[in-house]
Amino acid sequence: RRCNLSACSSKFVVSQMHPIWQEPLAVPGGERQSPIDIAVRRTQFDPRLRPLQMRYDPRTCQQIWNNGYSFIVEYDDTSDRSVLQGGPLEDRFRLCQFHFHWGESNAWGSEHSVDRRLFPAELHVVHWNRDKYNLFEEAVSEDNGLAVIGVFLKVGKRHEGLQKLVDALPAVRHKGSVVEFTKFDPACLLPENTEEYWTYSGSLTTPPLTEAVTWMLMKHHIEVSHDQLAVFRSLLFTSAEEEVQKSMVNNFRVQQPLCGRTVRSSFN
Numbered sequence: 001r002r003c004n005l006s007a008c009s010s011k012f013v014v015s016q017m018h019p020i021w022q023e024p025l026a027v028p029g030g031e032r033q034s035p036i037d038i039a040v041r042r043t044q045f046d047p048r049l050r051p052l053q054m055r056y057d058p059r060t061c062q063q064i065w066n067n068g069y070s071f072i073v074e075y076d077d078t079s080d081r082s083v084l085q086g087g088p089l090e091d092r093f094r095l096c097q098f099h100f101h102w103g104e105s106n107a108w109g110s111e112h113s114v115d116r117r118l119f120p121a122e123l124h125v126v127h128w129n130r131d132k133y134n135l136f137e138e139a140v141s142e143d144n145g146l147a148v149i150g151v152f153l154k155v156g157k158r159h160e161g162l163q164k165l166v167d168a169l170p171a172v173r174h175k176g177s178v179v180e181f182t183k184f185d186p187a188c189l190l191p192e193n194t195e196e197y198w199t200y201s202g203s204l205t206t207p208p209l210t211e212a213v214t215w216m217l218m219k220h221h222i223e224v225s226h227d228q229l230a231v232f233r234s235l236l237f238t239s240a241e242e243e244v245q246k247s248m249v250n251n252f253r254v255q256q257p258l259c260g261r262t263v264r265s266s267f268n
């Protein structure tokens with residue numbers, strides 16, 4: 001199937017209307033946008049890809065914030081206490097936050113797909129290149145500025161590690177609310193096997209959509225219970241002042257053209 005190259009080549013491409021942000025999105029460049037479908041048969045095994053090395057200090061966990069699009073668990077990234085390196089990465093990246101994307105039903109919700117298969121939700125663990133930049137805000141707009149680990153969620157047994165986070169969500173029901181949240185190790189949300197992943201060069205999936213991200217999608221998913229996911233869906237896009245309350249669901253971006261990029265795998 002030909003990639004709609006028209007969406008890949010023009011300098012400024014106005015991509016599709018975003019279901020939540022409404023206004024048409026003009027994205028810079030537009031030839032390495034995220035998310036994408038991972039066509040497994042077209043991925044290329046790269047034996048040079050090393051295992052990922054996550055070293056997270058749970059004490060760097062600070063708060064949960066409802067930013068009106070997802071809930072963000074934010075970490076203190078003013079020192080090298082929580083760092084990611086290895087895999088496809090040449091530099092060291094500091095953990096700054098993690099968040100999720102999910103659907104209104106279990107039939108969809110993830111941003112990436114695997115052979116067109118969608119998952120009910122997707123976790124993003126966000127890091128920035130501390131060897132090249134001094135702040136996340138700088139790294140966001142730079143090539144090789146960010147490294148995001150993606151993990152697919154399936155509905156099944158209850159995830160014990162997630163429950164502490166789920167219990168805190170009612171406190172950030174409305175857009176703009178923040179609650180203290182400490183001593184949480186995001187490694188508990190990763191699958192046991194973090195050696196098997198796909199990696200490609202892409203972008204942020206929400207504004208500013210900058211093409212700064214090295215993506216690493218875990219091949220293995222984690223399981224959460226239906227009730228845990230229902231609490232995600234009980235959050236609101238809207239602030240307490242707004243008269244019409246809108247459920248925070250379907251906060252994912254539609255898939256973008258691959259534009260000739262190669263997705264590499266760390267496994268055969």
Ligand SMILES: CCCCCCc1ccc(S(N)(=O)=O)cc1
Nearest residue numbers: 124126137140148203204205206
């Ligand atoms: C200077 C402010 C920029 C904030 C950009 C925050 C952001 C982080 C990760 C992702 S995602 N979904 O690609 O992992 C999207 C947006």
Ligand SMILES: [Zn+2]
Nearest residue numbers: 099101124205
């Ligand atoms: Zn995300």
